[in-house]
Amino acid sequence: MSERINRLQIPMEELTITPGSACQGCGAALAARLVFKAIGPNAIRHRIPCCPDSTTAHPSANSVFESGGAMLTGTWRGLKAIGRTDVQVVGFFGDGGTYDIGFQSLSAAAERNENIWVITKDNEAYMNTGNQRSGATPIFARTSTTPVGSVIKGKQMRKKKIAKIFAAHGIPYIATTSVGYPEDLIAKINYGKTVEGFKMLIIQSPCPVGWRYDGSKTIAMARLGVQTGIWPLFEIIDGEKFKLNYKPRELKPVTEYLKPQARFRHLTDENISLIQEDTAKEWETLLKSDELGRVLL
């Protein structure tokens, strides 16, 4: 499991180069900056199409949107073949590239337990193409393909529980984290660096453009997601051992998270209570898992 660190233990060295072309307040840009600080320079960063986030001073490899898991596999096996297993193989992908179009090749790479890092900046939609829904978009959220119409209002399906889905592959390490909790994020990368095999980190990365809130509130929004239980921070080892990393005595009501975001503006009281119930139920399962030290579905 990851070991707690304090703010002073976050590496000072910046590996971000040039001002990126991300929007002001972009959660994903911050995610990239933090992740690659902790990863350090001895890595190849892999890209698939997504929003620009932050460019870092790493050699870069890119391939097609649907191919994240296969690309990381190829690099890792190639490095093995040429005797350079010291180099870290890191994929920094969007939720679309993880939950949806890239899911198949990632699942296969997880099955093979390739020695790679899959890091997902989850902004809960296809943002690069202008905010269309993804498998990560939460229920009822408005996107450009789940609009608020007179008959159907927002997305009608729940968000995939991607961390549990990948944990069910029995991979050595998967964790959720948030840009609102940089110490948690860095601690998890630090731990993952000690693990050989398939490592995955799902980072909550608020997007002011898609979620429709003021760009200066990204950190507040991220924290509210965690404090309401909508975005729990946990880690799962070997598909089994479980730890909930953030456990407030009491969760805040989900409205505190939903209200400031215009993507949820149309929600009815009924919609909100469904989200509240879902969240409470999941939270109970997580607490139980934490107590047992073993993940429950």
Added chain:
Amino acid sequence: MVGNKATATAVKLARVQVASAFPVTPQTTITEYLSDMVANGELDAEFVNVEGELSSHVVVQAASRVGARTFVCTSGPGQLYMHHPMHQTSDNRLPVVMATVHRGNKGMMPDHTDLMSQLWTGWMQFYVEHNQEALDTCLMSYKIAEDERVRLPIAFGYDGYVLSYTAEPVEIPDQKDVDDWLPPYKAMPSILPDEVLPENLGGRWDRSDPQKRWQEHHEAIVNAKDVIVEVNESYGKKFGRSYGNGLTEEYRTEGAEAVLVAMGSLTGTARAAIDRLRDDGLNVGLVKLRCFLPFPKEDFQEIGKKVGAIGMIDRNVCLGHGGAAYTQIRNAIYDLEERPSVLEFIAGMGGKEVRVDDIYKIGKKTLKAAKSGGVSTSTEWV
């Protein structure tokens, strides 16, 4: 030795370091031969079992980029499925080598639709006649693709069933000779963190002229012809076998008034037909079109100067356009002052049987065109 075994043997001789493939008839047994070779320690390579062809392609693409020699193979549907990343592999100038064991897309039987559908991906393409040529072409492909003047991926195709599962005598080169002839592969430019150039950090590239990449890529393929000729020659010197000039191979063209052009295993059938035509006193020769991309335009201009008609037997059809090679040949001879007739024959689609007799008739018809000129240029479905 069957065609798929000949290919797997060449992969071993080339000391491929990372291979990946997904089973699809009639390519499947290559994946099994390679798995066995790796499992038995005969081949020191990573063989990556993937969940589909697209992934097999991207695995070798990424491995090639860090500096491993790679191999991938497929057939028909799998070839169509991996189309998307093929563009990135060539755009990144990665010398991946691929075997395409032809299977059509209307049924399981062979035609060249699978590889012909990849014409726009920026890969070089060879079509081979027999199992020995599959082995030799696989080895030559690494030498051509990895040449610093080329650095492009190559696909070589052979007809499924006809060759994949059919045994023919195949001579296997000595490992030591192959090692002498084929030096180890090194990635250019390196993306290893301690070797990468500072200006390449962050994956930035010069976007000032977006068309430049296309022009350079196109010119690299066209210019590869010289390297193909060179490698074919040096292979001949080292191993005692070569194939025409590497691009095309002529058979009994001396004094020919007309020639037929064939690709892949139909060439073998055509050889028998030419022998009969010649026996009957009919002056028809044969050209094997071995390298389709880059297209050996100059070769056909030379041939076009000598004969009155060229009969192209295409085992593919770009629906609504016609046979891909026919179109290229007509294009090539347009520059000649005196042009021969070019006749289009489509044969063997969906695995339809093509007999010696069929090609004999094609030969006669082409010869007639040579003598009379102006014979109908409409397509004939054999």
